[in-house]
Amino acid sequence: MYKYFLGLKFLLSRKINLLGMFGVLVAVWALITVLSIFKGFIREVHTQVRGAASDLVLIGHRMDRSYEKVEALLQSDPNVRALAPRISWFGLLYVRGGMIRGQYVGDTEKGSRSTNFFRIYGIDFAREKNVTGITKWLSRVPEERLKVADPSDPFRVLPEDLPKEDRGDFGQVPPGLLMSLDRIGNERIFARGRALTLASGRRIRDPKTGKVQVQPIKRKFALAGAFHSGHYDFDAGTLLIDIEVMRSIFGHDPEDEDSLDVFNEVAIALHDSKSAVATTKRLNKILRANGISGTVFTWQQRQQKLLQAVSHEQGLMKLILFVLMVVASVLIFATLSMMVSEKIRDIGILAALGATRRGTAMIFLFCGMTTALVGTVLGSIAGYFSCLYINPVNDYLWTHYGAGLFPPRLFGLEKIPYVLEASWFLQVALFALGTAFVFSLLPALRAARYDPVKALRHE
Amino acid sequence: MTALLKAEGIQKSYRAGTRELPVLRGIDLDLFAGEIVALVGASGAGKSTLLHVLGLLDRPTQGRVFYRDIPVSELPPAKQARIRHREIGFVFQFYHLIAELNALQNVCLGAMMLDSLPQYFGKRKKIKDRASQLLADMGLGDRLKHRPSQLSGGERQRVAIARALISDPSVILADEPTGNLDSHTAEEILDLIWRINENDGVSFLIVTHNEQVAARADRTIRLRDGLVVPPLVPPTPSQEARV
Numbered sequence: 222m223y224k225y226f227l228g229l230k231f232l233l234s235r236k237i238n239l240l241g242m243f244g245v246l247v248a249v250w251a252l253i254t255v256l257s258i259f260k261g262f263i264r265e266v267h268t269q270v271r272g273a274a275s276d277l278v279l280i281g282h283r284m285d286r287s288y289e290k291v292e293a294l295l296q297s298d299p300n301v302r303a304l305a306p307r308i309s310w311f312g313l314l315y316v317r318g319g320m321i322r323g324q325y326v327g328d329t330e331k332g333s334r335s336t337n338f339f340r341i342y343g344i345d346f347a348r349e350k351n352v353t354g355i356t357k358w359l360s361r362v363p364e365e366r367l368k369v370a371d372p373s374d375p376f377r378v379l380p381e382d383l384p385k386e387d388r389g390d391f392g393q394v395p396p397g398l399l400m401s402l403d404r405i406g407n408e409r410i411f412a413r414g415r416a417l418t419l420a421s422g423r424r425i426r427d428p429k430t431g432k433v434q435v436q437p438i439k440r441k442f443a444l445a446g447a448f449h450s451g452h453y454d455f456d457a458g459t460l461l462i463d464i465e466v467m468r469s470i471f472g473h474d475p476e477d478e479d480s481l482d483v484f485n486e487v488a489i490a491l492h493d494s495k496s497a498v499a500t501t502k503r504l505n506k507i508l509r510a511n512g513i514s515g516t517v518f519t520w521q522q523r524q525q526k527l528l529q530a531v532s533h534e535q536g537l538m539k540l541i542l543f544v545l546m547v548v549a550s551v552l553i554f555a556t557l558s559m560m561v562s563e564k565i566r567d568i569g570i571l572a573a574l575g576a577t578r579r580g581t582a583m584i585f586l587f588c589g590m591t592t593a594l595v596g597t598v599l600g601s602i603a604g605y606f607s608c609l610y611i612n613p614v615n616d617y618l619w620t621h622y623g624a625g626l627f628p629p630r631l632f633g634l635e636k637i638p639y640v641l642e643a644s645w646f647l648q649v650a651l652f653a654l655g656t657a658f659v660f661s662l663l664p665a666l667r668a669a670r671y672d673p674v675k676a677l678r679h680e
Numbered sequence: 681m682t683a684l685l686k687a688e689g690i691q692k693s694y695r696a697g698t699r700e701l702p703v704l705r706g707i708d709l710d711l712f713a714g715e716i717v718a719l720v721g722a723s724g725a726g727k728s729t730l731l732h733v734l735g736l737l738d739r740p741t742q743g744r745v746f747y748r749d750i751p752v753s754e755l756p757p758a759k760q761a762r763i764r765h766r767e768i769g770f771v772f773q774f775y776h777l778i779a780e781l782n783a784l785q786n787v788c789l790g791a792m793m794l795d796s797l798p799q800y801f802g803k804r805k806k807i808k809d810r811a812s813q814l815l816a817d818m819g820l821g822d823r824l825k826h827r828p829s830q831l832s833g834g835e836r837q838r839v840a841i842a843r844a845l846i847s848d849p850s851v852i853l854a855d856e857p858t859g860n861l862d863s864h865t866a867e868e869i870l871d872l873i874w875r876i877n878e879n880d881g882v883s884f885l886i887v888t889h890n891e892q893v894a895a896r897a898d899r900t901i902r903l904r905d906g907l908v909v910p911p912l913v914p915p916t917p918s919q920e921a922r923v
Contacts, residue, residue: 222800223792230780570776572737575765575793577758674738
C-alpha cells in the first residue's frame with residue numbers, strides 16, 4: 222500500500238512531474254491525430270485510386286489482334302466478370318488555339334514528372350460501365366453546362382450545344398470528348414459543345430523504306446461533358462473519347478469488316494476481387510500460352526508507386542512521432558532521476574520502517590507509470606477530439622483568418638479525412654506505457670539499490 | 681533468561697580503496713525484554729553502525745544477530761524487512777519524517793508496509809484511529825494535519841516515536857533521540873520513552889552521548905574503538921588488603 226500512497230504523494234508534490242506528463246500527452250496526441258489523419262488520407266487515396274480503376278487491367282498489348290479473340294480467352298477464367306477494351310494514347314489539347322495543360326505524370330529517366338500531355342483513353346462505354354464506375358463519374362458533375370447530354374451515350378454531342386463560332390463549315394458535329402471536372406476548374410470557356418483540338422502522333426512504317434516514322438495527327442472534337450472519378454492524378458491527366466474514334470485515328474475503318482477491332486488495354490472486372498492476384502497469374506499464363514502480347518496487373522500493382530510512396534511517408538511519420546514519444550519518456554526519466562536524488566534519505570527511512578528494495582523501486586515506478594498513464598489518457602482524449610473537430614476548426618480558421626491547418630483541396634479532398642481506430646489507440650497507449658516503463662525502471666532500480674545506511678546518513 | 685536481541689561476535693569493516701577499515705571488532709551484546717540500555721561512546725566508536733547491524737539495516741562482516749534466538753542476520757533481505765517492520769522500531773536524531781506527509785500520515789505509513797491495497801483499505805479506519813490515539817497520547821492531538829515543517833523539533837521527535845510504535849514493536853533502536861533537542865524538550869522525550877517502556881514493555885537501545893541518559897538507563901554499554909569496554913568492577917577486600 223505504501224508504494225502507491227507515497228508514490229502519489231511524491232508525484233503530486235512536484236510540479237516538475239507535469240513536464241513528463243505533458244511530454245507524453247503531446248506525443249500521444251500527435252501520434253493519434255497525425256496518424257489518424259494519415260490513415261484517413263491513405264484510405265481516401267485508396268478509395269480514389271480504386272474508384273478510377275478496374276480490378277485488373279491488361280496493358281502493353283501491341284494492337285495486332287482483334288479484341289474479340291482476346292476477350293474470349295480472358296473470359297474463359299471463371300473469376301472474370303466483365304471486360305472492356307481500351308486504346309490508351311497521349312496527346313495535347315487545344316481550345317481556341319491555346320493549349321490546355323494536361324497533367325499526365327509520366328516516367329522519365331529522372332523519375333516521375335508532370336507533363337503537358339493528356340492520357341487519352343478510347344473506351345467502349347457500353348462495356349466500360351461494367352468494369353469501372355464511369356457512370357458515377359459522369360453523374361458527379363454538378364454543373365448543368367458540363368453534364369453529358371445523354372448518359373447512355375456520353376460521347377454524343379448535340380448540334381444545338383455547339384457554339385456558333387465552333388460550328389464547322391458544313392455543320393458537321395465533331396466527335397465527343399470527355400474532360401475531367403478538375404481540369405476544367407472554374408474556366409467559363411468550357412461548356413458542352415466547346416470545340417477542342419487534339420494533337421498527337423502515330424507511328425507508321427514506311428512501306429518502301431521499312432522505317433518507322435511519326436505521323437502527326439490533329440483532330441477536332443467537341444466537349445461532350447465532364448467526369449469526376451475522384452482520383453485527382455487520374456482526372457487531371459485523362460481525356461476520354463469513343464474507342465471507335467480512337468481506332469479511326471489509328472487508321473482502322475470501323476465500317477470495314479476486315480479491319481481489326483484494335484486495342485492496347487483491357488479493363489477487367491472480377492467476381493471476387495479478393496483473389497485478384499491469383500486471377501492475374503492465371504490470366505497472364507493464358508496470354509503467354511496463346512502468344513498474346515501484354516501483361517495483366519491488379520489495380521494495386523498499377524498504382525504501386527503511389528501507394529508505396531504514401532505508405533513510406535506514413536512509416537516515416539510514425540518513426541518521427543515514436544521518437545517524440547521516446548523523448549517524452551526521457552523527460553519522465555529525468556524528472557524521476559531528480560526525484561530519486563532528492564529522496565535518498567526517505568529511501569533509508571522506508572527501509573528502516575520495513576520497506577523492501579522491490580517496494581522502494583515500486584514507488585518510483587508507480588510515479589513514472591502514473592505520469593505516463595495520465596499523459597496517455599489525456600493525449601488519447603485530445604487526439605480523439607482533435608480528429609473529431611479538425612474540420613470545423615479548419616473551416617473556422619479558413620473563414621476567419623484565411624489560413625487552415627491542412628489544405629484538403631490540395632489533395633483533391635473535400636474535407637480533412639481521418640480514421641479513428643481503437644487498435645491504433647491501443648498500440649499508441651501500449652507503446653507510451655512500455656517506453657515509460659523502461660525509462661522509469663532505471664531510476665527506480667537506482668533507488669532500490671541504494672544502501673539504506675548510506676541513505677540515512679545522506680544530507 | 682533469553683535475550684530479545686543478541687549480538688554475537690559482530691564485526692563490521694568498510695573498504696576504503698584497497699584498505700579495510702574495521703569499525704566493529706567483535707561485539708557481544710544482549711538486550712532483554714523490557715529493559716532500556718544506553719549505548720555510549722565517543723564519536724567513531726561504532727555506536728550507530730552497531731545500531732544499524734542490530735536493526736538489520738546493515739549486514740555484519742562477521743558474527744550473527746539473533747532475535748528471540750533466531751539468527752536474523754542470515755535471513756534473506758525480504759524476511760529481514762518483515763522483522764524490521766514487525767519487531768523493531770527506529771527513532772533517529774534528525775527525526776527522519778517524510779516531508780510530504782502530515783503527522784498522522786507519517787505515523788500511518790509505519791502500518792502500511794506489509795499491507796496490499798485491499799488489505800489496507802480493510803483496516804484503514806483502525807490504523808487511523810490507532811495513529812491518532814498514539815499522537816494524542818504524545819500531546820499532538822491538535823497537530824495531526826501538520827506537516828513536519830510546521831512542527832517543532834520535540835513535536836517531530838514525538839511523531840517519529842509514534843511512527844515507531846504503530847506496528848507494536850518489541851524493541852526500539854534510538855539513535856541519539858535527544859541529540860538535536862534543547863535540554864527541556866530532551867527531558868520530555870526521555871520521559872516519554874521511559875513511560876512507553878513502563879506502560880508497554882517495549883525495550884529500548886538508546887545510542888547517546890548524554891551521560892544523564894546513560895545514568896537513567898537500566899544498563900550502559902560503552903563502546904571504544906569498535907569494542908565493548910568491560911564494566912568497572914569494584915575491588916574485592918582481599919585486593920584492597922594487598923594494596
